[in-house]
Amino acid sequence: MPGPLHGVKVVEMTSVVLGPWACQMLGDMGAEIIKVEQPRGDSNRSLGAANHPGMAALYLTCNRNKRSIVLDLRLPGARDALLALARDADVFVHNNRPQVMTKLGLEYADFKKVNPRIIYCGAYGYSKRGPYGKLGALDDSIQAASGIAMLNEMVLGEPRYLPTIVADKTTAITVVYAALAALFHRERSGEGQEIEVPMFETMVNFVMAEHLWGMTFDPPKGKPGYTRLMSKDRKPYKTLDGYIGVLPYLNAHWVKFCELTGHPELATDPRFLTLADRVRNIDATNQTTARIIATRTTAEWLKVFDDSGIPHIVVNTLEGLADDPHLVATGFWKFMDHPSEGRLRMASFPVNFASTPADIRRPAPRLGEHDAEVVMGHLVARVQRDRAAVVRERLLALPLRLVGMERIGAVPRLGEMLHHAVGATLGAREHEHQAGFGGVQDSLQQRGFLDNDEGMPRYRRQNAGGIDLNVGLRRQRSDQRRRGRLSPVGLF
Secondary structure (H helix, E strand, O other): OOOOOOOOEEEEEOOOOHHHHHHHHHHHOOOEEEEEEOOOOOHHHHOOOEOOOOOEHHHHOOOOOOEEEEOOOOOOOHHHHHHHHHOOOOEEEEOOOHHHHHHHOOOHHHHHHHOOOOEEEEEEOOOOOOOOOOOOOOHHHHHHHOOHHHHHHHHHOOOOOOOOOHHHHHHHHHHHHHHHHHHHHHHHHOOOEEEEEEHHHHHHHHHHHHHOHHHHOOOOOOOOOOHHHHOOOOOOEEOOOOEEEEOOOOHHHHHHHHHHOOOHHHHHOHHHOOHHHHHHOHHHHHHHHHHHHOOOOHHHHHHHHOOOOOOEEEOOOOOHHHHOHHHHHHOOEEEEEEOOOEEEEEEOOOOOOOOOOOOOOOOOOOOOOOHHHHHHHHHHHHHHHOOHHHHHHHHHHOOOOOOOHHHHOOOOOHHHHHHHHHHHHHHHOHHHHHHOHHHHHHHHHHOOOEOOOOOOEEEEOOOOOEEEHHHHHHHHHHHHHHOOOOOOOOOO
16 A cells, blocks of 8 residues: 555755655655755765765665756756746745745745645744844754753753754654645645744754743743753663663652562652652652662663563664664564665654555665656646647747756757657647547657657657667766756756
């Protein structure tokens, strides 16, 4: 069964982790994702281990289930090409500053003109409505601004960033649920809308859910900061041979912990009688627990706490997660053979849908890998959607071309030939406009624009051999990219 978002089309213009990971999650749930990249590609293509340039680890983990096309938005026609893609899209996601999108002429109003039903989602550093709206942002700066870094100062004595991109990933999840909520609204109302997902506000909301604490009240009834989390002794407990995570949190947990560890007197200690008591005396609670745990091995404690209901688990390493028995048993780790990068390990989508399971359908794409496929697919889709006469009229009024392709020199007449091929097809089959893709596909195959076996776009020169756009054009693009002259792929 296809995923729950099967049939949803998402166009993303994002880089780094926030936007790419958000769109990957939508893709895992079945959405069609078209990743629009500048000629230089997503910046994360260069970060981490790699077998080939532009296909580094951090890019591979955040960009599966997507197709990639290249649009150089510095060149004429690229903006129109992007808006053309958005005409039948359900969601557009970007993580540029609002001022950048204004300069490019790619604000919500521009997309709404071509597609009133589109969900336009901008993931910004800060809300464009406030004085920080012009500032750029990355994970570290948002950890600093949102109070996360200073939480560590309250415990460790100096501000520190968490060793994970918590702001990027939390905001990515927020993008996902915001887009889904907007799609739900559209299903009921027919209305598209603009969504603003600012990192700063998202992370302040995230941090202060528990840390507002005494400042929940006006006037305040105490300082901010959830007391239990501010203890310097809140950390995995050292055993005789390693570390274990144990949290006898609830009252029933604490009583059971005292019984199993041979310290029943602690259950009636006034400092630890209730959860509220233990939180008020959190340093003493943690220090007492630590002294007890230090007396046995990790394996012994795991056996003691087994079936007790007390939250406990061995402290994993990053390497250890690869062989974690639970993750192995649930099939969490998936393996896929990438056509250029070899065998890859990937984390599964964490949610299990009983009827519409998420899945990994395609690995992360090479830069511009699907230029030709997306262009031809867009053309065919328009033929399917519109009456043939109307389509023919539009095509004749707006001659088809690959915008700027003449600068590449690989297929100088491709746009013109596509124009004539599609125009001839529509002219010959105007009375069969309801026949759909099959008739157009047959006609294009007869004229040599589609491979007869696979239905893939193909260009055939006069008096020369065929050139597969998925190979030849890519080779030419690579040559041009090195010289900094790459043109956008245009749809009109």
